[in-house]
Amino acid sequence: MMAIERVAIVGLGLIGSSVARAVKERLPQVTVVGHDAKAEVRDIARELGFCDIIADAPAAAVADADLVIFAVPVGGMADAARAVAPGLRDGVIISDVGSSKAGVAAALGAALPGHIVIPAHPVAGTENSGPAAGFASLFEGRWCIVTPGAGAPEDAVAALAGFWQALGARVETMDAAHxxxxxxxxxxxxxxxxxxxxxxxxxxxxxxxxxxxxxxxxxxxxxxxxxxxxxxxxxxxxxxxxxxxxxxxxxxxxxxxxxxxxxxxxDAGKLEDWFTRTRAIRRSIIEQGQDDAAPDFGRKH
Amino acid sequence: MMAIERVAIVGLGLIGSSVARAVKERLPQVTVVGHDAKAEVRDIARELGFCDIIADAPAAAVADADLVIFAVPVGGMADAARAVAPGLRDGVIISDVGSSKAGVAAALGAALPGHIVIPAHPVAGTENSGPAAGFASLFEGRWCIVTPGAGAPEDAVAALAGFWQALGARVETMDAAHxxxxxxxxxxxxxxxxxxxxxxxxxxxxxxxxxxxxxxxxxxxxxxxxxxxxxxxxxxxxxxxxxxxxxxxxxxxxxxxxxxxxxxxxDAGKLEDWFTRTRAIRRSIIEQGQDDAAPDFGRKH
Ligand SMILES: NC(=O)c1ccc[n+]([C@@H]2O[C@H](COP(=O)([O-])OP(=O)(O)OC[C@H]3O[C@@H](n4cnc5c(N)ncnc54)[C@H](OP(=O)(O)O)[C@@H]3O)[C@@H](O)[C@H]2O)c1
Ligand SMILES: NC(=O)c1ccc[n+]([C@@H]2O[C@H](COP(=O)([O-])OP(=O)(O)OC[C@H]3O[C@@H](n4cnc5c(N)ncnc54)[C@H](OP(=O)(O)O)[C@@H]3O)[C@@H](O)[C@H]2O)c1
CATH class of the missing domain: 1.10.3660.10 (6-phosphogluconate dehydrogenase C-terminal like domain)
Known part of the structure; x- marks a missing residue:
């Protein structure tokens, strides 16, 4: 299996900063380099200390990285990729955390020809955003969907899956369109x-x-x-x-x-039938550990 | 102000049992008599002990009550009212907790002519139902909407409002249609x-x-x-x-x-504008104490 010793995270908002925090907590031997396009975000990231290194320049951020994760809005992936391109080493795994995958796969592939691109999406989040909103346990027990293209090297896919599992996630593989x-x-x-x-x-x-x-x-x-x-x-x-x-x-x-x-x-019968069916879905979600069984999500009353 | 010394609760599910529990906790001098159409629910209620008395017969449940609260599904209000009618004393306040009000007001008025009917709706609940799902703090900080008809005596409206305030609710008055x-x-x-x-x-x-x-x-x-x-x-x-x-x-x-x-x-601009506007509403809900500010409703991650 390919060793991941240095990870670069581009975009240090909710998800990027949560990945950084989770790596620091669960993979202390891995070096985390962070970069964000916004100077203000980089300053906050330095203050909060969830990365080992914060790089001001995108290409410098990815130098020597074994894995680069883009954690920017999906419309910004191509720009972010082009900005780091000059700094990438051969054999680096390029991935992301974007909420949609077919478009991101195409954008990253086009921006970084010749590189190994394996898109991924951790299905976890909150309504908050920005570097202060992240936390290390965000991915625990949640699913991370990895969507390797046809030509993706198996050892790289395995390394990426292992990385997410190490952060506490469960990993599933499927194609981007699905x-x-x-x-x-x-x-x-x-x-x-x-x-x-x-x-x-x-x-x-x-x-x-x-x-x-x-x-x-x-x-x-x-x-x-x-x-x-x-x-x-x-x-x-x-x-x-x-x-x-x-x-x-x-x-x-x-x-x-x-x-x-x-x-x-x-039509009373139709309404009651429908409302009875939908109850079962919630029970399954709770049984499978994807939500809290406490009434009202456990809100304090 | 009219004194409420004895309350009868008809329907001992989530809301009825929560009212009973809240009265026991916050108004210990008030006697709570409970009744439910289902023998099984009455048995559970006896076991859980959230009422002083559980009556098997509806008319017996309301005897000597100063306030009767119907906590049954809104389509069952008329039946429940007719069942207790023979036991009601003069001057008793008839109320309910139903989620809709114009229809309930009409149904209770028709079923109990000559009685003081003041519908109400505590805007609080969870996804659970039944006598075991209730809890005393359900109404704390939540609003209870009281919808008195044109002829409702002021002292009775004030007594009902005071009752809900004593259970921790904030009270607002409006007409049933609104x-x-x-x-x-x-x-x-x-x-x-x-x-x-x-x-x-x-x-x-x-x-x-x-x-x-x-x-x-x-x-x-x-x-x-x-x-x-x-x-x-x-x-x-x-x-x-x-x-x-x-x-x-x-x-x-x-x-x-x-x-x-x-x-x-x-149309990127239209989407972004819309999504920016909706954020403000949540901020106001949290500021006004109607939801938890913790990310993800405070779910454990
Ligand atoms: N939020 C969720 O629940 C969730 C869940 C799963 C996956 N995701 C995905 O995760 C990604 C990040 O979302 P998020 O919630 O972490 O957003 P976020 O908190 O807004 O963070 C995104 C960060 O990326 C920065 N950025 C934008 N373009 C950049 C570029 N070209 N180079 C470097 N940094 C750039 C942003 O800076 P600016 O402030 O200047 O824009 C911001 O600091 C998105 O693709 C999203 O679809 C989100
Ligand atoms: N759940 C909420 O979040 C919420 C919030 C605010 C207001 N409300 C209102 O509160 C009322 C009660 O709702 P709930 O959530 O407490 O429901 P629930 O937990 O299902 O309890 C209703 C109870 O009333 C009993 N019942 C039905 N018809 C009756 C009758 N004629 N006489 C005596 N008991 C009867 C039911 O017995 P069976 O099992 O035999 O039907 C059940 O035990 C409804 O009008 C609802 O609209 C609900």
Whole structure:
């Protein structure tokens, strides 16, 4: 297996800084070099000390690295890759943490021809962003999806998978197009719906914004968490994964029409059946350790 | 002010048992009599001991009560009211905790002519139901909306408001129709959307249910919590508050179409603007103490 002794992380926000922190905690023998395009972020990263070295120049950041991880918004991957290109050594593994994969694979491949590119996506996060929002345990028990292209060397794929496992993640491999369809359902569509409903609620004439806020404990507040996620990151995700998002959105719209009709017609049986089926899914998520069983996510009351 | 020395609670599930527990903890001088239509629930309630007395017969439960609170699904209010009617004393305050108010006000008024009916709705809950799911602190810091009709005696309204404040709630008064519009937005539409998306995700051909569960930490799991709520309770809410739910759903659909178009056209500016606006709402909810500021609702990672 290829040894990873030096990791470069480009983009030191929530995910990049969490990877750095997790490496420091779980792989203390590995050297972590960090870089962010923003000087302010580099300063905060230096202060917080979650990297061994913070490099001001992108090419310097990746020098001698065995693994480079791009942790920037998916629309920024190509720029970030071009900026580090002059500093890359032969045989380095290029990877990323972007929330969509087919577009990122193409962008990294085009920006870094001749390099080993193995895209990945840790399915973990919070609504916060920036270098102060990260934490070492973010990936524990969560899945990291690795999407190697056809020509990816097996030892490099194994090394990357081993790296994520060392950070506490479980690893699954699939092709990029399938990843984008799965995540359209489990992440992108939920974010789109949450952004929509929070927008709708804040612009009704009949109900004031202050009422929406006061009575949000009725369910609405659950949606506001993910609708507070980083606007640039999510803008990029929807643009990058357009086809899969629009396809799942169409299915959602069809189902919503079915329920809308059931309400209009007073079809009690249809509503009760539907609401009974959806309960089972949550039980499975809890059983498989993907959510907290405590009521209300364990919120303090 | 009217004194409330004896409270009868009809329906001993999540909300009814939470009211009972909160009274025992915060108003120890008040006697709590509980009744549930289900013998099994009465047995559990006796075992858990959150009421002073559990009555097997509905009319016996309300004898001598100063306040009767119906905590049954909104479609069951009329039946529950008719069952207790023979036992009610003159001057008793009749109230409830139902999630919709205009329909409940009409049903209770028709079932109990000549009685003082003051509907109310504590905007607090979890995804669990039944007598074991309740807890005394459920209403602390949450709002309870009281919707007195035109003829409601002021001292009775004040007594009911004081009762909820004593349980830790903040009280607001509004008319039933406005309540139903506000809650359609802050609670009923979010539940409908969550039920829909969880149904959609579990029935796609391209993505298996097991994938949906594995990768639910991308956002989907947030929706499964409220889509695990009681099917009968929610069936009744949508049937009872049909008009307001359908009206807000139409607004949601319009907004969803706008975002769908922005994605299709690649309108980056529109997406980023929208996603930036929705962030502010969450900040206000946290500032006003209606949600936890901890990332990811404070879930353990
Ligand atoms: N948040 C999540 O829940 C989550 C989960 C899984 C995966 N992801 C993926 O992880 C990636 C990073 O997201 P995040 O949540 O960590 O975002 P974040 O907190 O906003 O951090 C991104 C950082 O990258 C910097 N950056 C942007 N372009 C750059 C470039 N060309 N070179 C170097 N640095 C650059 C940004 O600086 P500026 O402030 O100047 O833009 C920012 O500091 C995204 O691809 C996202 O899709 C996110
Ligand atoms: N859950 C929430 O988050 C929430 C929040 C605010 C308000 N509410 C409202 O609170 C009310 C109760 O909801 P919940 O969550 O407490 O439901 P729950 O846990 O299912 O409890 C309802 C209880 O009432 C019993 N019941 C049904 N019909 C009855 C009757 N005619 N006489 C006596 N008992 C009867 C039920 O017995 P069976 O098992 O036989 O049906 C059940 O034990 C509903 O109107 C709901 O809209 C709920």
């Amino acid at each position: 990843h984008d369809m799965v995540l359209a359902v489990t992440s992108h569509l939920p974010h789109l719906i949450a952004y929509t409903i929070v927008g709708t609620a804040s612009e009704l004439e009949e109900v004031t914004e202050s009422e929406v806020i006061k009575y949000s404990a009725g369910g609405f507040r659950d949606f506001t968490r993910i609708a507070a996620s980083d606007p640039v990151m999510w803008r990029d995700v929807f643009l990058a994964n357009k086809e899969a998002v629009l396809a799942t959105l169409q299915r959602f719209n069809e189902d919503l029409t079915v329920l809308q009709q059931a309400i209009r017609r007073g | 309540h139903d519009m506000v809650l359609a937005v802050t609670s009923h539409l979010p539940h409908l959307i969550a039920y829909t998306i969880v149904g959609t995700a579990s029935e796609l051909e391209e993505v298996t249910e097991s994938e949906v569960i594995k990768y639910s930490a991308g956002g989907f799991r947030d929706f499964t919590r409220i889509a695990a709520s009681d099917p009968v309770m929610w069936r009744d809410v949508f049937l009872a508050n049909k008009e307001a739910v359908l009206a807000t759903l139409q607004r949601f659909n319009e907004d969803l179409t706008v975002l769908q178009q922005a994605i299709r056209r690649g």
